Amino acid sequence: MSSSDVFPPVQEEVTRLAGLPEVRSAFGRFRHEEPQFAQWQMEVSRVAAPPFAETHRAEWLAHRFREIGLAEVEIDGVGNVFGVRPGYGKRFVSLSAHIDTVFPATTPLNIHQQGTRLYGPGVSDNGAGIAAMLAVASVLGGSRIPHALPFVFIGNVGEEGEGDLRGMRRVFETPRWRDSIAYSIIVDGAGSDTVVAEALGSRRFEVIARGPGGHSWSDFGAPNPIIVLSRAIQSFTETPVPASPKTTFNIGIIRGGTSVNSIPESASMRVDLRSTSMHEIDRLERALRIALDHAMDAENRPAATRATRRPHTVQCEVVEIGNRPAGELAHNSHLLKVIRAVDAHLGNTAQVQRASTDANIPLSLGREAIAIGGGGSGGGAHTLQEWFDCAGRDLGLRRILLTMLALSGLGE
Ligand SMILES: [Zn+2]
Numbered sequence: 001m002s003s004s005d006v007f008p009p010v011q012e013e014v015t016r017l018a019g020l021p022e023v024r025s026a027f028g029r030f031r032h033e034e035p036q037f038a039q040w041q042m043e044v045s046r047v048a049a050p051p052f053a054e055t056h057r058a059e060w061l062a063h064r065f066r067e068i069g070l071a072e073v074e075i076d077g078v079g080n081v082f083g084v085r086p087g088y089g090k091r092f093v094s095l096s097a098h099i100d101t102v103f104p105a106t107t108p109l110n111i112h113q114q115g116t117r118l119y120g121p122g123v124s125d126n127g128a129g130i131a132a133m134l135a136v137a138s139v140l141g142g143s144r145i146p147h148a149l150p151f152v153f154i155g156n157v158g159e160e161g162e163g164d165l166r167g168m169r170r171v172f173e174t175p176r177w178r179d180s181i182a183y184s185i186i187v188d189g190a191g192s193d194t195v196v197a198e199a200l201g202s203r204r205f206e207v208i209a210r211g212p213g214g215h216s217w218s219d220f221g222a223p224n225p226i227i228v229l230s231r232a233i234q235s236f237t238e239t240p241v242p243a244s245p246k247t248t249f250n251i252g253i254i255r256g257g258t259s260v261n262s263i264p265e266s267a268s269m270r271v272d273l274r275s276t277s278m279h280e281i282d283r284l285e286r287a288l289r290i291a292l293d294h295a296m297d298a299e300n301r302p303a304a305t306r307a308t309r310r311p312h313t314v315q316c317e318v319v320e321i322g323n324r325p326a327g328e329l330a331h332n333s334h335l336l337k338v339i340r341a342v343d344a345h346l347g348n349t350a351q352v353q354r355a356s357t358d359a360n361i362p363l364s365l366g367r368e369a370i371a372i373g374g375g376g377s378g379g380g381a382h383t384l385q386e387w388f389d390c391a392g393r394d395l396g397l398r399r400i401l402l403t404m405l406a407l408s409g410l411g412e
Contacts, residue, residue, distance in 0.1 A: 124378030132374030190378030201326025
């Protein structure tokens with residue numbers, strides 16, 4: 001981002017906020033209290049939170065929210081944790097971090113520290129986001145920084161994979177929050193060098209083809225589900241996709257059959273469609289369904305002409321297993337002006353990116369939302385070799401705090 005993008009009144013406000021004695025002392029605490037932040041990060045990473053089983057971690061977080069003095073701490077029906085720092089207005093600025101991980105319950109959570117580095121599954125994604133949220137909430141709690149709009153801190157479930165953003169979806173289906181959250185800041189992973197302001201949409205399907213099955217020799221000619229899927233894959237993957245808006249597809253899993261000398265009774269595949277444009281996702285879904293229809297036709301028609309004692313057709317069932325809406329933050333939105341002004345003030349270089357995050361939900365509803373990192377640096381997300389380096393975390397924390405304060409406005 002170049003400084004020419006910065007909107008002067010917002011820039012002045014950010015500079016003024018950053019110069020307030022209370023804000024400067026909060027910045028100091030971000031440096032001095034780093035050992036506590038690293039401690040929280042390791043502790044939370046040791047509490048398993050596989051998709052759909054985030055309860056223990058939600059309880060851990062609710063305890064921390066109460067300890068650091070947040071008000072109205074509660075866990076909702078799907079396991080999202082809320083805590084409020086009151087202000088004067090009715091609209092909220094939210095700071096959220098997903099608490100789920102990609103790791104199954106059986107994964108050994110060997111979390112350890114060496115120097116400034118933390119190691120272990122989930123330590124960065126999203127241990128770093130949770131630690132940043134707690135750091136900002138706790139430093140605000142011990143300060144007299146005034147702000148107009150209240151803040152809501154949310155540890156939400158269901159961001160990863162088949163969680164399908166169900167935590168954030170629930171937040172924005174709940175009237176209290178749907179009608180009040182004006183700005184959403186989502187902290188996901190490490191770093192200070194990105195702003196996700198474009199929501200990459202995706203739609204995922206499991207396709208199950210079922211047929212009569214049979215013996216490879218005596219029932220030869222019976223329609224074969226594996227062949228139906230293969231034909232469909234062949235023609236679907238020839239569907240042209242535009243470079244812009246970037247649109248992609250993948251067949252990620254294919255399964256089926258029982259033995260080499262059996263015509264299978266069933267076969268299945270998983271398909272992932274992605275785009276920044278909902279229109280392109282719809283178009284790809286239609287192409288997939290047409291490819292399946294043609295493939296069934298091609299396999300069933302000749303089989304129907306043969307007389308055997310079994311039913312003759314393969315049928316396909318298409319089950320939607322994921323749906324993340326696309327959307328993007330308007331170029332002239334207030335939130336984008338604020339984060340740019342904050343980055344200019346901090347001398348931080350960040351790039352606007354497109355990704356699939358919790359921000360998809362508010363962005364698809366036309367709300368202002370961004371996803372950013374929790375500072376420091378990290379790598380190996382979604383692997384057992386995941387790491388996070390705490391060095392320089394305070395830059396990310398200052399960035400989050402200044403953004404929240406500038407969005408909230410100063411209560412004077
Ligand atoms: Zn994440």
